[in-house]
Amino acid sequence: MADSALPQTTPDSLASGRADALHRRGLMLILSSPSGAGKTTIAKRLLAHDPQIEASVSATTRPIRPGEVDGRDYHFVDRAEFDRMVEANEFYEWAEVFGNCYGTPKAHIRARLKEGGDTLFDIDWQGTQQLYQKAEADVVRVFILPPSIEELRRRLTGRGTDSAEVIAARMARAKAEISHWDGYDYVVVNDDVDACYAQICQILAAERLKRARQTGLIGFVRELTRA
Numbered sequence: 215m216a217d218s219a220l221p222q223t224t225p226d227s228l229a230s231g232r233a234d235a236l237h238r239r240g241l242m243l244i245l246s247s248p249s250g251a252g253k254t255t256i257a258k259r260l261l262a263h264d265p266q267i268e269a270s271v272s273a274t275t276r277p278i279r280p281g282e283v284d285g286r287d288y289h290f291v292d293r294a295e296f297d298r299m300v301e302a303n304e305f306y307e308w309a310e311v312f313g314n315c316y317g318t319p320k321a322h323i324r325a326r327l328k329e330g331g332d333t334l335f336d337i338d339w340q341g342t343q344q345l346y347q348k349a350e351a352d353v354v355r356v357f358i359l360p361p362s363i364e365e366l367r368r369r370l371t372g373r374g375t376d377s378a379e380v381i382a383a384r385m386a387r388a389k390a391e392i393s394h395w396d397g398y399d400y401v402v403v404n405d406d407v408d409a410c411y412a413q414i415c416q417i418l419a420a421e422r423l424k425r426a427r428q429t430g431l432i433g434f435v436r437e438l439t440r441a
């Protein structure tokens with residue numbers, strides 16, 4: 215379905231009302247799934263439709279690829295700078311993958327949390343655990359499941375980005391990844407993509423309205439109960 219034909223559900227349109235006008239703290243929305251279940255599709259739709267959320271940009275030591283933009287796809291840094299950032303405790307988490315280092319810088323995300331901006335993470339269960347350990351109160355964890363294993367294989371094949379070997383490797387890893395479903399706050403089945411997207415908008419709307427995130431409520435209630 216073309217995006218223009220979508221129902222106009224956004225977390226904003228759901229979270230209307232007085233409390234939404236008050237200042238709130240931002241949140242860190244994590245989307246995880248076995249490869250092919252649809253997290254990139256959902257993430258792109260959220261980023262395109264919801265101005266309050268932006269994607270986390272990791273730092274990496276791997277060389278920039280054609281078509282990539284520094285600061286949009288990654289912050290490309292050399293090894294000395296990456297090591298300095300590790301030493302200075304500037305990452306929520308970091309890891310070495312195939313000889314290159316990757317990390318989630320804290321500073322920008324922390325500033326957004328204070329300002330009421332949300333950050334989207336497309337990461338696996340290990341990254342999720344690490345972020346949760348560092349920032350439990352700010353993290354909302356959503357796991358996306360495929361409707362069936364056969365459909366997962368169909369989607370990986372239909373996407374047309376991977377060789378038969380890579381698809382076989384992703385399928386082999388899928389069951390292990392699915393086994394971490396219970397480490398998440400919400401689990402959503404991506405059968406119909408519009409329904410799945412609408413559910414994630416509902417989750418985001420409700421999480422934004424949580425009392426602990428409504429930092430403006432203290433002053434509002436004080437005003438209400440004055441005199």
Ligand SMILES: Nc1nc2c(ncn2[C@@H]2O[C@H](COP(=O)(O)OP(=O)(O)O)[C@@H](O)[C@H]2O)c(=O)[nH]1
Nearest residue numbers: 272273276307308309311316317318337338341
């Ligand atoms: N722990 C961690 N892993 C990351 C981060 N950013 C990217 N990765 C992982 O690094 C791996 C390689 O990413 P990339 O170089 O973009 O290669 P690609 O996934 O093949 O396009 C992927 O498995 C990513 O999930 C990060 O900030 N922290």
Ligand SMILES: Nc1ncnc2c1ncn2[C@@H]1O[C@H](COP(=O)(O)OP(=O)(O)O)[C@@H](O)[C@H]1O
Nearest residue numbers: 249250251252253254255369373404405406407
């Ligand atoms: N609900 C859905 N129904 C049918 N196809 C879907 C659905 N959600 C995603 N897809 C398709 O499945 C493929 C894998 O989705 P993608 O978002 O790339 O998954 P992931 O990021 O989890 O690896 C893509 O071709 C995407 O267009």
